Amino acid sequence: MRSTDVAIVGGGIIGCSIALRLAQQGVRVCVIERGRPGAEASSAAAGMIAPQGEAIAAGDFFRLCTASRDLYADFASEIEELSGEHVGYRRDGTVVLALDPEADQELDKLQRAHLRLRLPMERLDAATLRERIPQLASGIRGGLLVPGDHWVNNERLTQALAKACERCGVCIQPETEVRALRTVGSRVECLELSAGERVAAGQVVLAAGCWSSRLAAPLGLCVPVEPCRGQMLEFESDTELPCVVRAGHHYLVPRQDGRVLAGSTMEHVGFDKAVTGEGLWSILTAIGRIVPLAGLRFRRAWAGLRPDTADHLPILGYGEHENLVFATGHFRNGILLAPITARLIADLILTGSTSHGIAPYSVLRFRNARQGAKRTATVT
Numbered sequence: 503m504r505s506t507d508v509a510i511v512g513g514g515i516i517g518c519s520i521a522l523r524l525a526q527q528g529v530r531v532c533v534i535e536r537g538r539p540g541a542e543a544s545s546a547a548a549g550m551i552a553p554q555g556e557a558i559a560a561g562d563f564f565r566l567c568t569a570s571r572d573l574y575a576d577f578a579s580e581i582e583e584l585s586g587e588h589v590g591y592r593r594d595g596t597v598v599l600a601l602d603p604e605a606d607q608e609l610d611k612l613q614r615a616h617l618r619l620r621l622p623m624e625r626l627d628a629a630t631l632r633e634r635i636p637q638l639a640s641g642i643r644g645g646l647l648v649p650g651d652h653w654v655n656n657e658r659l660t661q662a663l664a665k666a667c668e669r670c671g672v673c674i675q676p677e678t679e680v681r682a683l684r685t686v687g688s689r690v691e692c693l694e695l696s697a698g699e700r701v702a703a704g705q706v707v708l709a710a711g712c713w714s715s716r717l718a719a720p721l722g723l724c725v726p727v728e729p730c731r732g733q734m735l736e737f738e739s740d741t742e743l744p745c746v747v748r749a750g751h752h753y754l755v756p757r758q759d760g761r762v763l764a765g766s767t768m769e770h771v772g773f774d775k776a777v778t779g780e781g782l783w784s785i786l787t788a789i790g791r792i793v794p795l796a797g798l799r800f801r802r803a804w805a806g807l808r809p810d811t812a813d814h815l816p817i818l819g820y821g822e823h824e825n826l827v828f829a830t831g832h833f834r835n836g837i838l839l840a841p842i843t844a845r846l847i848a849d850l851i852l853t854g855s856t857s858h859g860i861a862p863y864s865v866l867r868f869r870n871a872r873q874g875a876k877r878t879a880t881v882t
């Protein structure tokens with residue numbers, strides 16, 4: 503049986519970011535990935551680093567998201583330096599659009615809330631919007647410029663991150679599935695791999711995205727992460743959008759070489775990654791209100807599975823086993839949250855403490871909820 507200090511299940515942006523931080527501290531890390539590193543949700547995403555534009559309610563999770571956003575410039579340039587690859591990190595802001603009067607009022611509310619937090623947002627009327635973004639469709643009432651929200655080419659980032667990991671000594675084992683976590687008492691003793699091999703690890707990190715509950719369930723653990731399908735389209739356009747534009751859950755994200763991404767859907771349909779007529783229709787209908795579709799030439803479409811949880815918050819830290827750490831359930835914000843997740847989980851493993859409290863994200867919140875539900879049922 504092979505052994506390592508830390509075994510990480512899942513080579514998405516979350517697993518690889520944690521691996522990088524640990525390896526930089528001299529820890530022997532092995533990432534076991536069923537397919538290719540970063541090939542699932544982490545590549546399928548749009549790459550927005552946008553807690554303000556996402557309109558996340560003020561509170562601990564919003565602070566976690568903005569803290570991660572603040573780490574991004576350094577994170578991106580560090581990965582570029584280590585890998586020698588460009589990751590397309592852009593700081594040109596995001597424009598949130600109002601397509602109807604109610605949305606316009608919502609933008610006023612959002613701006614007031616963020617001003618109270620001293621996070622700037624600039625109100626743009628229809629004429630100013632058109633000047634800044636000439637590609638916009640007519641009929642848009644107004645918008646909000648969020649200078650602090652950025653974006654990154656997440657496909658490039660995940661590839662560069664895997665390269666950076668290997669250059670820092672992480673052992674990435676692709677095309678290998680973790681079939682089971684074997685426990686002795688309150689410890690995970692080893693991982694059983696598809697190749698018939700076993701790996702013993704001092705610490706195990708479960709970062710298997712929306713597949714995380716499949717490995718936890720046989721241990722009797724309640725880790726309610728489920729897939730939320732998001733469909734995406736890619737177009738070519740002769741004129742590049744100057745920044746991300748979004749309205750509600752729909753958005754256009756400019757990429758290099760005149761490409762632009764359009765997304766997305768939010769569908770709880772199990773582990774099905776099909777691209778459907780209905781999904782494409784809903785995206786096209788929504789983005790057709792943002793930019794004229796005639797200027798967009800279709801290139802490709804795909805779907806990815808966001809790791810969603812019952813309360814849409816991530817699951818971070820230890821649970822019932824003393825050496826099993828969770829880093830999963832990042833739902834719509836895993837690209838954004840990668841730098842802070844990596845820092846917190848690496849600190850937790852190395853020092854036993856974290857700079858940002860992670861109690862609200864403990865997996866035990868679901869166990870308590872389940873016991874509470876059982877008690878209520880008994881009393882009724």
Ligand SMILES: Cc1cc2nc3c(=O)[nH]c(=O)nc-3n(C[C@H](O)[C@H](O)[C@H](O)COP(=O)(O)OP(=O)(O)OC[C@H]3O[C@@H](n4cnc5c(N)ncnc54)[C@H](O)[C@@H]3O)c2cc1C
Binds near residue numbers: 541547549550765837
């Ligand atoms: C359409 C879409 C748009 C998005 N847009 C954004 C955005 O703009 N900004 C943002 O911040 N987030 C966005 N997200 C969310 C983001 O993509 C996810 O939160 C993030 O990628 C989760 O990363 P992860 O590493 O946890 O999961 P994944 O990238 O899914 O990685 C998990 C990995 O675990 C592996 N695995 C699973 N089971 C096993 C096993 N048993 N053994 C070995 N390996 C295993 C899988 O093969 C996979 O590679 C979007 C997601 C989608 C789908």
